[in-house]
């Protein structure tokens with residue numbers, strides 16, 4: 294039995310197969326409409342979510358399966374003091390696969406150790422978000438036609454943004470990918486990403502503060518919101534929250550084929566006037582999230598279509 298806890302749980306070859314399957318699903322959805330008849334996914338969400346939870350549920354429904362779960366810690370027995378380990382043991386009796394989001398780093402890993410069904414990490418605190426990374430990789434590969442030979446700018450809250458951490462871990466495995474890390478000093482990537490991921494893999498990276506300085510060189514720009522819920526005090530958040538605002542005038546510095554990605558939700562970091570630019574790919578990205586989660590469910594449940 295396999296789980297997806299970190300983006301490195303799949304080899305590059307396995308990822309290629311998964312992304313191929315997602316593209317095949319996109320082209321032939323009707324072929325997969327009954328692939329998971331009678332199967333159930335449990336979505337165990339101890340933290341807010343719109344896209345991740347609903348795209349998992351849509352994915353299972355598109356495959357003919359069913360969904361059950363909870364969307365906040367308050368409405369689960371966590372509020373009575375139940376451990377994640379106990380919850381997943383019980384959920385293993387009710388469902389065939391589970392996606393879990395939790396505010397604590399490592400919670401999905403802990404759940405997987407007590408689970409008798411595949412566990413998918415749908416976000417663990419400020420740590421990792423591997424299914425957003427699958428979504429991002431599918432989006433990049435579909436729009437740019439490749440995952441190598443790219444200069445990618447990651448902008449915003451690189452300290453607490455788990456989507457950024459997972460995406461960097463995944464992309465260092467491809468050739469000639471260069472990273473431009475755009476953040477205020479206080480929100481730089483954690484040192485383990487710099488030392489154990491970027492340096493260890495001999496990846497070229499630059500850390501800059503001004504988005505304008507980075508924009509002209511980028512093939513992709515990955516914007517993120519400042520992660521309010523992970524700040525220790527509100528004042529720091531208020532000081533940081535509008536540090537970056539991508540608008541039409543800044544975008545004029547970018548290449549004509551530089552796609553803009555964002556895991557969403559957006560707050561102020563991308564002005565709505567950018568939405569109509571053909572390079573704005575963040576809503577398309579959300580659609581890709583459904584196909585890739587369908588592919589992931591089929592892969593972890595070992596369903597052949």
Ligand code: NCD
Pocket residue numbers: 344345416422425455456517518556557558
């Ligand atoms: C992200 C998350 O939850 O980490 N959202 C998502 O799953 N698409 C990004 C965010 O909340 O900023």
